[in-house]
Amino acid sequence: xxLYFAAPTKAPTSLEKQFARIVDLFYSAGVTVLSxxxxxxxxxxxNQDLEKMESTGENMIExxxxxxxxxxxxxxxxxxxxxxxxxxxxxxxxLTQSAKTIDKNLLEIKKEPTAAKLLNLKTYTQKNLDENLxxxxxxxxxGDSGEKATIKFTLRMTKKIERYLQWKTxxxxxxxxxxxxxxxxxxxNQDQDFQKFIADNS
Amino acid sequence: MTRPRPKVALIICxxxxxxKPDQIASWVKSLSELNIVAEVKPFLIFQKSSTNVESQNWxxxxxxxxxxxxxxxxxxxxxxxxxxxxxxAALSFLTLGLNKPIVLTSGQTAKDQSQFxxxxxxxxxxxxxxxxxNEVCLMFGNKLIRGSxxxxxxxxxxxxxxxxxxxxxGRVDFGVRIFKKLLIKKANxxxxxxxxxxxxxxxxxxxxDYQTIAQVIDQKQGIVINAKHHQHLPEKLITILTKNQNxxxxxxxxxxxxxxxxxxxxxxxxxxxxxxxxxxxxxxxxLAQTKNIKKVKDLMATNIAGEIL
Numbered sequence: 323x324x325l326y327f328a329a330p331t332k333a334p335t336s337l338e339k340q341f342a343r344i345v346d347l348f349y350s351a352g353v354t355v356l357s358x359x360x361x362x363x364x365x366x367x368x369n370q371d372l373e374k375m376e377s378t379g380e381n382m383i384e385x386x387x388x389x390x391x392x393x394x395x396x397x398x399x400x401x402x403x404x405x406x407x408x409x410x411x412x413x414x415x416x417l418t419q420s421a422k423t424i425d426k427n428l429l430e431i432k433k434e435p436t437a438a439k440l441l442n443l444k445t446y447t448q449k450n451l452d453e454n455l456x457x458x459x460x461x462x463x464x465g466d467s468g469e470k471a472t473i474k475f476t477l478r479m480t481k482k483i484e485r486y487l488q489w490k491t492x493x494x495x496x497x498x499x500x501x502x503x504x505x506x507x508x509x510x511n512q513d514q515d516f517q518k519f520i521a522d523n524s
Numbered sequence: 525m526t527r528p529r530p531k532v533a534l535i536i537c538x539x540x541x542x543x544k545p546d547q548i549a550s551w552v553k554s555l556s557e558l559n560i561v562a563e564v565k566p567f568l569i570f571q572k573s574s575t576n577v578e579s580q581n582w583x584x585x586x587x588x589x590x591x592x593x594x595x596x597x598x599x600x601x602x603x604x605x606x607x608x609x610x611x612x613a614a615l616s617f618l619t620l621g622l623n624k625p626i627v628l629t630s631g632q633t634a635k636d637q638s639q640f641x642x643x644x645x646x647x648x649x650x651x652x653x654x655x656x657x658n659e660v661c662l663m664f665g666n667k668l669i670r671g672s673x674x675x676x677x678x679x680x681x682x683x684x685x686x687x688x689x690x691x692x693x694g695r696v697d698f699g700v701r702i703f704k705k706l707l708i709k710k711a712n713x714x715x716x717x718x719x720x721x722x723x724x725x726x727x728x729x730x731x732x733d734y735q736t737i738a739q740v741i742d743q744k745q746g747i748v749i750n751a752k753h754h755q756h757l758p759e760k761l762i763t764i765l766t767k768n769q770n771x772x773x774x775x776x777x778x779x780x781x782x783x784x785x786x787x788x789x790x791x792x793x794x795x796x797x798x799x800x801x802x803x804x805x806x807x808x809x810x811l812a813q814t815k816n817i818k819k820v821k822d823l824m825a826t827n828i829a830g831e832i833l
Binding site for chain 1: 527561643647666698
């Protein structure tokens with residue numbers, strides 16, 4: 323999963339700590355984070371991906387699964403990010419430490435059914451920050467497209483593995499990719515450390 | 525709390541949205557994403573396919589922009605693909621001195637592309653119109669392109685138009701990034717925001733209808749010839765066009781034409797660094813500034829609005 327995290331590039335130390343905590347939690351949950359606070363926003367995107375986007379005109383927003391904005395301190399580009407995120411049907415988490423800092427226009431847009439589903443406006447405390455973040459990850463995973471295999475990446479196999487996959491799926495209705503997805507699902511369900519991590523933070 | 529949003533005018537000059545004029549204000553209000561980015565006020569020029577656009581419409585567009593320049597930080601023109609580069613070129617010359625961003629985009633989508641494309645183009649255009657740039661530009665896909673240098677892209681992509689690298693002065697990633705060093709300073713001078721509509725355009729091809737051309741040119745105040753795929757002009761055409769030495773003839777080549785014979789003809793003006801739509805519109809604009817062929821020649825050679833490729 324790939325998320326875009328936006329927050330002011332300059333903020334008081336207490337807020338900076340929160341930003342770091344948000345990014346750390348995502349990393350520890352296995353999420354790739356792109357951010358306006360990083361020098362390069364390309365993260366795990368390959369040069370080939372970037373060149374393709376460049377030539378086709380595809381928006382970078384298409385390459386991510388959700389947007390997280392820390393809006394306690396005003397971030398000028400937050401309105402644009404929310405607008406373009408909604409246009410591309412991406413889930414958005416807008417975090418703030420005080421409800422007072424939420425723009426009334428955002429509250430207004432929440433009245434629309436589609437936007438209400440995608441836009442999460444949350445006030446958070448030290449105690450419930452992790453919970454809010456993990457809830458958001460689950461929302462993305464369980465969302466309309468979350469259960470469809472839509473994420474593509476290149477995985478190079480050895481001849482031996484390829485021969486095994488061929489043997490395993492031969493004369494079955496499963497494709498090699500289906501079989502691999504099933505195996506990974508099993509591993510996720512049986513991984514006690516990962517299940518504990520999810521349970522502890524929800 | 526409510527934060528102040530930049531005020532942007534949205535001028536409709538095409539078939540999108542296909543709704544009654546009295547429903548436009550509520551349509552804009554319903555585009556809730558837009559309203560987070562800016563306070564958008566709609567204006568209507570016309571609601572038909574922009575294949576029907578005429579220079580009169582460009583003048584109306586200019587009048588709306590001029591009249592409202594003080595009330596908005598920028599202007600977005602919603603146009604169909606047809607003629608959009610002509611409209612962009614016209615606005616580039618007409619709005620000289622207004623110092624406002626004018627961003628053209630389309631509500632049309634290609635058949636194989638999803639519906640969000642037009643909404644995304646519109647949001648990106650509104651965002652670009654909120655930035656302090658003195659440019660007339662096109663916003664499609666992930667590029668902000670100088671309008672007077674834009675050309676239709678043959679590649680099936682979100683980027684419907686392309687231009688030389690120096691004319692792509694904005695990119696969309698997780699925001700609209702403007703490359704300020706690529707913004708140009710426009711020509712100084714007091715120019716009339718006017719266009720001479722009385723021109724004839726000729727596209728070179730075998731078997732041109734010379735008889736009709738000969739009959740018509742007497743009523744015209746300028747000729748623009750598309751010689752983009754040629755190196756010479758047909759002799760018959762040269763004969764007709766040199767009869768009236770006071771008739772400006774702009775010849776649009778794809779590269780510098782070294783033909784000495786043509787260079788000696790007083791009323792011939794060769795241009796090689798303009799797109800065809802810009803050559804046509806710039807000729808209309810130049811002929812509205814002056815009738816003097818030498819001055820027209822000077823204007824055509826000068827980079828007035830960043831149009832020189």
